[in-house]
Amino acid sequence: MLKPTLGAALVATAALAHAANPITSKIFTADPAALVDNGRVYLYVGRDEAPVGGKDYLMNEWRVFSSCDMQHWTAHPDGVPFSTFKWAARDAWASDITKRNGKYYLYVTVEHKTIPGKAIGVAVSDSPTGPFVDARGSALITNDMTHETEISWDDIDPAIFVDDDGQAYLYWGNTVMKYAKLKPNMTELDGPIHTVGLEAFTEASYLHKHAGKYYLSYSRKFPEETVYMTGPTATGPWSYGGVIMEQNTNVKTIHHAIVDFNGKSYIFYHNGKLPTGGEFRRSVAVEELHYGPDGKILPVAQTAEGPAANPSTACKR
Structure with missing residues (x-):
């Protein structure tokens, strides 16, 4: 793989003057994943391409944005098409990203060509x-590997978490949450697939750690709200914490990602608030996220303004 310098990559990008929610009004975006690296936050989104009045998701690629201050976003020109995976038939549904050993691993949801149903692949850069x-030339997870439900979309929404001891975990699922350990190569399962019973779990599981505590958040019910649980390890046991974000008004989903950046915490999510936006024409936005003195995540309201500027002096421009 070629390794372009970040400076050269940024020369080829278009800086967005937009400094409010959503992070871009140029295209419709959904299902955010985020990564903080070298003082810059990177945002990975699926591109919604359904026409006005469309009745289904039309998503062919993931797009990448980045910011040094959580207000001004740079659109990077090269997307990641679902056709990156030759075994995929269509769709660029939810993804997640992590860095390990100097490489970047992107876990994605696509439709499999030959095994009916959704599948999870992994790309590397x-x-x-x-x-x-x-990274594999084949799917990491396919629908025939799990049998908890009869639906064909129960293997979606991968979320990747690397614990302090170096153990990587993959979380995913619809209706039933599943997780598995990954080998250090980040492209193979390391042991069995486990299922977790979560109250009214729908999808979009996400794990992060704050002040020594593990936070498992997910989309609950349908239409969805974002809730969280806490636990002493990356696999629980889990105790209910509360609602982070209420349901959207004109979009049934609300997929999220949580990161720490430059001394503050943030939650990305999507809604349908752009003109002509809605169920299949969504827009990714971001808000600052706060914890109470007891470690509880405080409820987050959606705003048009988004978070205050938080410029990082470590950001490599």
Whole structure:
């Protein structure tokens, strides 16, 4: 793989003057994943391409944005098409990203060509902005590997978490949450697939750690709200914490990601608030996230303003 310098990549990008929610009004975006690296936050989104009045998701690629201050976002020119995975038939549904050993691993949801149902693939790059290539040449998770439900979309929404001891975990699922350990190569399961019973779990599981505590958040019910649980390890046991974000008004989903950046915490999510926006024409936004003195996540309201500027002096421009 070629390893372009970040400076060269940024020369080829278009800086967005937009400094409010959503993070871009140029295209419709959904299902945010985020990564903080070298003082810059990178945002990975699926591109909604359904026409006005469309009745289904039309998503063919993931797009990458980045920011040094959580207000002004740079659109990187090269997306990641679902065709990166030759075994995929269509769709660029929810993804997640992590860095390990100097490489960037992007876990994605696509439709499999030959095994009916949704599948999870993993791509790798030497740069957070790509180019990404298929790390396996085959799916990591396919619908025939799990049998908890009869639906064909129960293997979606991958979330990747690397614990302090170096153990990587993959979380995913619809209706039933599943998780598995990954081998250090980040492209193979290391042991069995486990299921977790969560109250009214729908999808979009996400794990992060704050002040020594593990936070498992997910989309609950349908239409969805974002809730969280806490636990002493990356696999629980889990105790209910509360609602982070209420349901959207004109979009049934609300997929999220949580990161720490430059001394503050943030939650990304999507809604349908752009003109002509809605169920299949969504927009990713971001808010600052706060914890109470007891470690509880405080409820987050959606705003048009978004978070205050938080410029990072460590950001490599």
